Amino acid sequence: MKEVVTPRLGNALLAAVAALLFCAALSHAQSTSPISSASPAYREVTDETGRTVRVPQPVNRIVSLAPSLTEIVYALGLQDHLVGDTEFCDYPADAQKKTKVGGGINPSLELIANLHPDIVLVTKAFNRLETVQSLENLGISSYATDPHTVEEIISSSKQLSDVLGAPEAGATVAGEMERRLASLQQRIGALPPKRVLFVVWTQPLISVGKHTFIADALRLAGATSIVDSGQDWPQVSLEEVARLQPDLLVFAESHSASASPTVEVLATLPGWNIVEAVKKRRVAVISDAVNRPAPRIVSAIEDLAKQLHPDAFTEKPESNKEKIERDNPRQNDRPTAHSSFSPGNLQARIAISGGCACAR
Amino acid sequence: MRPLTLRRLLFQCLVLTAVLFVVVVVALKFGAVPVSLYALGRDLLRFLLGQTSQISTDYGLIIWNIRGPRILLGILVGASLSVAGTSFQALLRNPLADPYVLGVSSGASVGAVLALIATPFLSLSPSLSALLTPLGAFLGAAATIAAVYFLGRRDGQIDSTTLLLGGVITGSFLSAIITFLMGTVTTGNTRGMVFWLMGNLSTSFQKSVYWFLGIGFLAAAGAIYTTASDLNLLLAGEKEAMHLGVDVPRVRLVVYIAASFLTGLAVSVSGSIGYVGLIVPHLMRLIFGSDHRTLLPTAAIGGAIAVVFADTLARTVVAPSELAVGAVTAVVGAPLFIYLLRRRLA
Numbered sequence: 049m050k051e052v053v054t055p056r057l058g059n060a061l062l063a064a065v066a067a068l069l070f071c072a073a074l075s076h077a078q079s080t081s082p083i084s085s086a087s088p089a090y091r092e093v094t095d096e097t098g099r100t101v102r103v104p105q106p107v108n109r110i111v112s113l114a115p116s117l118t119e120i121v122y123a124l125g126l127q128d129h130l131v132g133d134t135e136f137c138d139y140p141a142d143a144q145k146k147t148k149v150g151g152g153i154n155p156s157l158e159l160i161a162n163l164h165p166d167i168v169l170v171t172k173a174f175n176r177l178e179t180v181q182s183l184e185n186l187g188i189s190s191y192a193t194d195p196h197t198v199e200e201i202i203s204s205s206k207q208l209s210d211v212l213g214a215p216e217a218g219a220t221v222a223g224e225m226e227r228r229l230a231s232l233q234q235r236i237g238a239l240p241p242k243r244v245l246f247v248v249w250t251q252p253l254i255s256v257g258k259h260t261f262i263a264d265a266l267r268l269a270g271a272t273s274i275v276d277s278g279q280d281w282p283q284v285s286l287e288e289v290a291r292l293q294p295d296l297l298v299f300a301e302s303h304s305a306s307a308s309p310t311v312e313v314l315a316t317l318p319g320w321n322i323v324e325a326v327k328k329r330r331v332a333v334i335s336d337a338v339n340r341p342a343p344r345i346v347s348a349i350e351d352l353a354k355q356l357h358p359d360a361f362t363e364k365p366e367s368n369k370e371k372i373e374r375d376n377p378r379q380n381d382r383p384t385a386h387s388s389f390s391p392g393n394l395q396a397r398i399a400i401s402g403g404c405a406c407a408r
Numbered sequence: 409m410r411p412l413t414l415r416r417l418l419f420q421c422l423v424l425t426a427v428l429f430v431v432v433v434v435a436l437k438f439g440a441v442p443v444s445l446y447a448l449g450r451d452l453l454r455f456l457l458g459q460t461s462q463i464s465t466d467y468g469l470i471i472w473n474i475r476g477p478r479i480l481l482g483i484l485v486g487a488s489l490s491v492a493g494t495s496f497q498a499l500l501r502n503p504l505a506d507p508y509v510l511g512v513s514s515g516a517s518v519g520a521v522l523a524l525i526a527t528p529f530l531s532l533s534p535s536l537s538a539l540l541t542p543l544g545a546f547l548g549a550a551a552t553i554a555a556v557y558f559l560g561r562r563d564g565q566i567d568s569t570t571l572l573l574g575g576v577i578t579g580s581f582l583s584a585i586i587t588f589l590m591g592t593v594t595t596g597n598t599r600g601m602v603f604w605l606m607g608n609l610s611t612s613f614q615k616s617v618y619w620f621l622g623i624g625f626l627a628a629a630g631a632i633y634t635t636a637s638d639l640n641l642l643l644a645g646e647k648e649a650m651h652l653g654v655d656v657p658r659v660r661l662v663v664y665i666a667a668s669f670l671t672g673l674a675v676s677v678s679g680s681i682g683y684v685g686l687i688v689p690h691l692m693r694l695i696f697g698s699d700h701r702t703l704l705p706t707a708a709i710g711g712a713i714a715v716v717f718a719d720t721l722a723r724t725v726v727a728p729s730e731l732a733v734g735a736v737t738a739v740v741g742a743p744l745f746i747y748l749l750r751r752r753l754a
Contacts, residue, residue, distance in 0.1 A: 135729065149440075150728040154610065156440035158470045159728050178603075182612040186473055 093211050096194040096204060097172055103189055104166040107212050111165040113152050114174040117193065117208075118143045119342035121169070124209050124217040132163045139337075139344070157182055167191055169208070171341070173280075193341075197264040198349070201341045202226060225346050229268060232353055235360045236270040242356045244271045244332070245294040245325070248281060250314060255284045261341050269352035270360075271298070290322045297325050298352065300336040332356060412701050420696055424709040428483070431713050435479050435720040436471055440727040443467050477618065481609050482719045482733075483712040484621045485678045486688075488670040490711025491629050493685020494704055495667035498639040499660060500557065502568050503690065504749060507671040508682030509572065511579025512552045516675035517604040518582050518589075519548020525593050538617070542624075546672030552578060553668055568752075606734035607679030609719050617677065624673050628666040629708060635659045636700040643698070681715065681734045683741020688714050690748065 089105040111132040112118040118137040121130050132147040134155065149159040152174045160168060160183070168183055172194035183190045191211055195201045202222045209218020246266060248254040256262040257277040266273050274292040275284055299310060311331050314320045321327045332355040338348035354361050437448055447467050489507060496505040496512070507513045523544025527537050556578050560571025586604050603611075638659045641649040650656050674681070688710040689703065696702050715733065718740070722731040 148728055150730065154730045156723075156728040156730060157610070157612070158474045159440045161469050161474060162441040178611045182610075185612045185614065186469065 093191070095192045096207075097192045099192065101167075101189050101191050103191070103211055105213070107166045109163065109165045109167075110212065111149060111160055111163055111168045112137065113149070113155055113168060113179070114171045115139065115143075115152075116174070116340040116342040117169040117171060118146075119340060119344055120205050120208060120221075121212075123205070123221050123343045124212065124214045126212055126214055126217075129212075131165060132160065139340075155179060157186070161186055161188065167212075169193070195261055195341045196259055197261055198229070198268055198345065199264075201261060201343075201345060204341070205343060221343050225343055228346050228350065232268070232350055236353050236357050239270055239357055239360060241267070241270050241272040242295045243274050243292070244296045244298045244356075245274050245284075245289055245292075246298045247310075248300075250310060253284050253286065253289070254281055256280070257282050261345075262338060265338055265345055265349050266298070266352070269349045270357050271296075271352065286319055286323075290319075293323065294325050295330065296356065297331045299331060299333050300338050300348075301333060412699060417702055417705070420702060420706055421709060424706055424713070428709055428713050428716070431717050431720075432479055432483075435482075435716050436475050438720055438724050439470070439475055440723070441470055443471065474612070477612055478609055478719065479716055480618055481613075481621075481677060482716040484618070484625055485609065485674040485681065486684055486711035486713070486715025487629070487708040488621075488625050488674040488711075489681060489684040489715070490688040490707045491625075491632060491704060492667040492670040492674070493711075494689040494700070494707045495632050495639075495663045495670075496553070496685070497689060498642060498700060499663050499667070500560070500566055500571060501643065501645075502566065502571055503693075504568070504572055504686065504745070504752065505575075506683060506686035506745075507549070507674075508579070508680055508684075509686060509745065510553065510556050510575035511577075511582055512549045512556070512575075512668070512671050513607075513675050513680035513682065514579045514582035514586070515552025515555075516545040516549040516672045517680055518585050519544035519546070519551075519672070520676045521586060521589050521604060522548075525589070535616075538614075539620075542620070542672055542676040544672075545676040546669050549671040549675070550665065550668035552582065553664065572749075603679045605680060606732045606738075607675070607681035608722070608730070608732040608734060609678050609715075610730055611677070613677065621673055621677065625670065628669045628673070629704070631666045632663055633701075633704050635662055636704055639663070639700040640698075679732075679734065682738050683745060684711055684714055684737055686748075687741050687744050690744075 090102045091105050093101050093103055095101050108129055109131045110121060110126065110129050112121055112130060113134055115134065115137045118130065118133045119139055121127060122140055122143065127142065130143075130146055132149045133143055134152050135148050135150065136152060137143045137146070147159070147163060149155045149163070153176060157179075165188060168188055168190040170180055170190050170192045172192055175192075180190050180192065191208070193204045193208060195204045202225050205225075206215075206218045206222040209215055209221070244266060246256050246262060248256060255275040255277075256266075256273060257275065257279045258273070259278065260280050263273050274289070274294045275282060277284075297311065297314075311326060311329055314326050315329070325331070332352055334348045334352045334355070335344075336348075337344040338352070433448070433452075437443055437445060448471065451467060451471060492512075493506045496507065496510065497503050499505075507516075520541050521544075523540045526544075527540055530537070530540070532540070556571065556575045557566075559574030559578070560566050560568075562570055583605055590604075638649065638654045641652050641654050642656070642659065644652075646656050689707045692703055692706045692710050696706050714737070718736040719733040722733040722736045725731060
């Protein structure tokens with residue numbers, strides 16, 4: 049076998065040449081290929097993760113990679129500039145008609161590139177850093193938000209409106225959110241908060257940690273979460289819940305078509321009857337807007353406040369109730385608007401992200 | 409074993425390279441954004457003629473900057489895993505050895521994750537930090553294969569069943585460690601847990617990473633190739649090879665280090681992609697025979713073909729979303745593994 053020695057060298061050389069050629073070809077292509085738009089005007093901004101982002105001016109083409117960001121774009125009246133969003137962007141209904149670039153965790157880079165966006169909007173909680181880095185390698189700017197409180201949702205929306213070139217609309221949206229929250233605090237601010245368990249997922253039981261905007265939303269609605277965890281999406285043991293005995297369980301609609309089956313299911317599970325709130329079926333169900341760091345979360349907060357503190361809303365029934373209904377006209381069609389988001393989907397995404405991907 | 413001629417080896421490699429070229433063209437054409445074969449051909453031609461300025465920018469960005477790098481990554485990862493698998497099979501004298509089955513990929517993942525966690529605390533220069541991940545993956549892979557090797561030894565002999573069982577258990581133990589690390593550590597850029605448990609090629613890297621992978625692959629695969637004839641003799645048994653003049657400890661060390669390095673390289677950029685290192689060498693043995701001087705290069709090209717093809721499926725089956733390529737290779741590879749295992753035990 050030793051008589052033919054040349055193939056080793058010949059073959060190694062062949063492989064080397066082939067691989068180097070491909071590498072060279074690629075680096076050449078990468079260095080020469082022009083990058084999307086030829087617009088010369090840029091503005092440098094710092095996003096909420098501290099990255100410096102070059103934003104083309106004016107911003108004409110936006111891709112949103114999170115349902116909450118899609119909602120903010122619509123709230124700012126910039127929907128005509130939104131050229132693409134994710135499969136989970138279902139609100140408002142018109143957002144479903146936009147070009148879909150995949151999910152928030154695994155979007156198709158080539159679909160995004162093909163839309164030639166001026167900017168891609170991402171959130172730290174819903175999207176992956178790899179997506180941002182890959183976009184950066186392609187020369188596509190991305191702006192990340194990372195709100196952890198309702199206050200930050202407001203300031204974040206305001207800042208985003210400025211980046212997107214619609215600061216007036218941002219001021220209006222932020223002002224409206226602040227006004228409604230302030231009037232809510234006047235009603236329920238003095239009342240003792242209800243102790244609740246916010247149920248993100250039932251099997252296993254997952255709730256929210258104290259540093260999430262959902263926990264903050266609960267506080268603003270006159271509730272306090274019994275779960276005092278530093279993790280964002282802690283798995284909570286039934287024993288702990290039984291020990292802490294929440295006054296109520298709070299569900300968001302997206303987790304089930306209606307909450308009563310969920311609480312009925314819980315009641316049939318062994319052990320759950322030792323939780324008084326389950327035994328007595330004391331639950332509050334709010335829109336899944338509470339899961340999204342977008343302006344609509346205020347409606348969910350008001351809704352929850354009404355369910356938790358009904359007395360505070362019956363004193364002066366006329367003026368205030370009307371006002372809330374007027375401010376919140378879409379409340380009635382919410383269940384249908386969100387029924388497309390199946391629990392199976394959520395379960396899959398919890399499994400995929402290795403945490404909970406609910407902070408959309 | 410038929411005597412090897414340069415002509416036959418070149419012919420085999422050429423045929424496989426032609427198949428790889430076809431698969432690459434298919435991979436360039438198909439994806440979430442439709443690209444016509446005409447536009448692709450026109451741009452490819454212009455590229456080959458050096459008229460890069462005339463390449464249509466619309467497809468240019470997608471073909472050259474998204475699909476191209478991803479295909480290159482697939483080629484390098486597939487070739488690395490396949491050569492690593494072939495090497496482990498020769499080293500352990502077990503045709504069912506594979507970086508994924510033996511838990512070596514999981515070990516590399518743990519090493520890479522630990523390196524990523526440690527990086528922010530070490531205050532190294534960015535280029536050194538970038539090397540830390542593949543280094544961690546290499547050390548993880550090397551430690552795991554050593555552990556599995558000792559687990560698999562019984563009375564001085566490698567026992568096939570014990571080896572595989574030891575590898576599977578080690579892999580599941582290390583996967584649990586990854587899950588634990590991901591659940592507890594929140595600092596640094598550790599990527600998603602699923603990335604490390606089930607590999608994918610969706611991340612795009614700096615240009616230097618592709619160079620590093622290419623050169624690293626050539627160096628390690630070249631080192632293994634210098635031992636190809638010795639590996640043939642090793643098939644007869646370690647004692648027999650030693651009697652025939654093979655420096656067995658040296659060959660074992662070279663192949664062990666180089667194959668661990670290849671696994672580490674692949675895992676640090678793509679996570680754990682399973683079964684490529686198992687199925688591809690098997691197929692190549694069936695087609696071209698088990699002479700390592702032809703098996704190693706054909707397995708390298710075959711691995712590239714397999715991963716690029718599997719990734720094309722992963723990108724297109726549920727478009728616009730994407731599957732992990734590891735899921736595709738596992739769906740094909742796991743049943744084949746069972747089949748080979750049963751045939752071997754029968």
